[in-house]
Amino acid sequence: MPALRSTVADVDLDAIAHNMHAVATHGEQVIAVVKADAYGHGYEAVGRTLVDEGAAMLAVFTVDEGALLRRSGIEAPILILGGITEPAETEIVTRLGLTVTVWDLDRARLLSSAAGTTARVHVKVDTGLMRLGAPLEAAVERIQRIRALPNLAVDGVFTHFATADEENDSFTVEQVRRFESVLAALDERPAFVHAAASAGAVAVDTRSVCNAVRPGLALYGLHAAPHLATIDLRPALEWRSRVHRVAWARAGAGVSYGHEYRLARDGRIATVPVGYGDGLPRAAGRHARVLVRGRALPIAGRVAMDLIMLDVTDVPDVREGDEVVLIGEQDGARRSAEDLAEACGTINYEVVTNIRPRVARRYHRGGRVVATRTLADGIRWL
Numbered sequence: 001m002p003a004l005r006s007t008v009a010d011v012d013l014d015a016i017a018h019n020m021h022a023v024a025t026h027g028e029q030v031i032a033v034v035k036a037d038a039y040g041h042g043y044e045a046v047g048r049t050l051v052d053e054g055a056a057m058l059a060v061f062t063v064d065e066g067a068l069l070r071r072s073g074i075e076a077p078i079l080i081l082g083g084i085t086e087p088a089e090t091e092i093v094t095r096l097g098l099t100v101t102v103w104d105l106d107r108a109r110l111l112s113s114a115a116g117t118t119a120r121v122h123v124k125v126d127t128g129l130m131r132l133g134a135p136l137e138a139a140v141e142r143i144q145r146i147r148a149l150p151n152l153a154v155d156g157v158f159t160h161f162a163t164a165d166e167e168n169d170s171f172t173v174e175q176v177r178r179f180e181s182v183l184a185a186l187d188e189r190p191a192f193v194h195a196a197a198s199a200g201a202v203a204v205d206t207r208s209v210c211n212a213v214r215p216g217l218a219l220y221g222l223h224a225a226p227h228l229a230t231i232d233l234r235p236a237l238e239w240r241s242r243v244h245r246v247a248w249a250r251a252g253a254g255v256s257y258g259h260e261y262r263l264a265r266d267g268r269i270a271t272v273p274v275g276y277g278d279g280l281p282r283a284a285g286r287h288a289r290v291l292v293r294g295r296a297l298p299i300a301g302r303v304a305m306d307l308i309m310l311d312v313t314d315v316p317d318v319r320e321g322d323e324v325v326l327i328g329e330q331d332g333a334r335r336s337a338e339d340l341a342e343a344c345g346t347i348n349y350e351v352v353t354n355i356r357p358r359v360a361r362r363y364h365r366g367g368r369v370v371a372t373r374t375l376a377d378g379i380r381w382l
């Protein structure tokens, strides 16, 4: 196994597989969302696992992300949720056989004329998020006109919910109704009809209208909202480091940039090699706690780009090399992505997605390390 530095994200591919099967009970097919480095978990290993576990498609936001998955050897269908943002991208999607989201005729025509063979598209309909997609009133005609273009196959029609994570599901139900009205006006149903992401899949049953769900967050074992924790998911990621230095300090000594934290009495400061350059939000310096020797300690002073400090005066056994847990378990204590998110004033999505490529990834399957990913070596299957 390649040598890894001490700041590592351990990703449990068994948990990813378990979560994949848990969400699969909410739709006939799963379009597994692995954008933004699989929410920080890592494109290559997560993408491969989800395809092996039966995902019908993978989905990412950009063409470049799709190209990365192809380069890592994934041959399954890949949906580009963001569509084509520059005309030059059409060449890449046709060459790599990526399925593209379209909603307008201009870009559909561009694809149609660039494609030597058939280009696959999913047409997006805006049923109320006001973000991407054909406006509801224009959607049926738009789908029909795109369908009529040569070298283009409309393989899917989809929409995205605006408020699926809220306790009141009335607008989600309305969006399903609007989407259904579009589908009812089509003379032919495409292979993929999808609406629900993680929250929607749990909150409403879309199976009467759709034949696929399009989850991201749930695959990683995280819930979109506490009231949606009715599905059995296992968090897949743990984030750890080790104490890099322990130093004695006098009462009154200031710690980290700006000396915002000062020791109340003579004591000890532990330094840990993780910072905002690894994706630990700078906001974590105020309220976040990390585990050392099974105790949840606050970060002392500001989070720097590469390092944080902990006041370990009251944990006398702490020494260099001790494990530090940012997300995960230690001696029966637990810190979740939600704990860290709350301390930083953000959501679990952002906390895991923030974890940068500089943090080594270690992938586990059946109790064994099966792959690693580092900046220098990329993904390595063992």
Ligand SMILES: *Cc1c(COP(=O)(O)O)cnc(C)c1O
Pocket (backbone or CB within 6 Å): 033, 035, 081, 160, 196, 197, 198, 199, 214, 215, 216, 217, 218, 224
């Ligand atoms: C990110 C995204 C998803 C996945 O959302 P989750 O809330 O993570 O399940 C699904 N569909 C679209 C269009 C997205 O942008």
